[in-house]
Amino acid sequence: MSVLLTETEDGVTTVTLNRPEALNALSIELRTEIYETFTALRDDDATQVIVLTGAGRAFSAGLDLKELGVRGLSGGGKHTGATLMNAVTGTGKPLIGAINGFAITGGFELALMCDILIGCPKTQFADTHVRMGVVPGWGLSQRLAKLIGASRAKELSFTGNYLGAELAERWGLINRILPEDELVPHCQALAREMCSAVPETLAEVQRLINFGCDHTLAEGLVEEERASRAAEAPTADTLAERRFVVQARGRDQA
Numbered sequence: 001m002s003v004l005l006t007e008t009e010d011g012v013t014t015v016t017l018n019r020p021e022a023l024n025a026l027s028i029e030l031r032t033e034i035y036e037t038f039t040a041l042r043d044d045d046a047t048q049v050i051v052l053t054g055a056g057r058a059f060s061a062g063l064d065l066k067e068l069g070v071r072g073l074s075g076g077g078k079h080t081g082a083t084l085m086n087a088v089t090g091t092g093k094p095l096i097g098a099i100n101g102f103a104i105t106g107g108f109e110l111a112l113m114c115d116i117l118i119g120c121p122k123t124q125f126a127d128t129h130v131r132m133g134v135v136p137g138w139g140l141s142q143r144l145a146k147l148i149g150a151s152r153a154k155e156l157s158f159t160g161n162y163l164g165a166e167l168a169e170r171w172g173l174i175n176r177i178l179p180e181d182e183l184v185p186h187c188q189a190l191a192r193e194m195c196s197a198v199p200e201t202l203a204e205v206q207r208l209i210n211f212g213c214d215h216t217l218a219e220g221l222v223e224e225e226r227a228s229r230a231a232e233a234p235t236a237d238t239l240a241e242r243r244f245v246v247q248a249r250g251r252d253q254a
Contacts, residue, residue, distance in 0.1 A: 004033035011048035011195035020056025025064035038087040049191035053098035060107025088113045098187040109138035119174040123165040131160040
């Protein structure tokens, strides 16, 4: 049985970490599959938006400690740091994390690579790097503070304490909490809504937001203006057609 499952429908590819008996621990085999899958999804025309989740009761418990006990960190395979992170974050397509349970350390880092996080009542996060004596290498020390603030990030990372779904939502780590059986379907529906956007503009807005997270406000504003000027403007007829669609969608959601 494959340690990673993918299913594509209506432009949405759902990627499922599939080692439920090991709480989806990130073994060398699973990390390799993640790298190869996301590298392929970057150029997959059938995929417009990606949903990432885990099978069973965990999103991911982090690196496989049993495997590390035999191989050590130095024997962790070739996809353990920047190459894995760049593959997951480098598709140029929105990535929604359906965090169905434990997201611990390396699993927490994998979750933070997503653009949007949605949780369920069983969702729990923890950063145990300081407990294990391992310095983060997949972006957690940088992304978490930008997402929830430095003080809250330090509390989590300095203690290794667990963060439950309700507090994670209050802190802005996850957007909302849904019943467990509604989590993935909700994320897939959200992804389908994104698929109805203008693809090139969606990709550019994603890039601009990510740029802003990595640069100052002043630099972000300059980049936004440059990108806006460089983009091909739609015709008046196209704008009129899209306006009617946007207005109708607004009435449906009211």
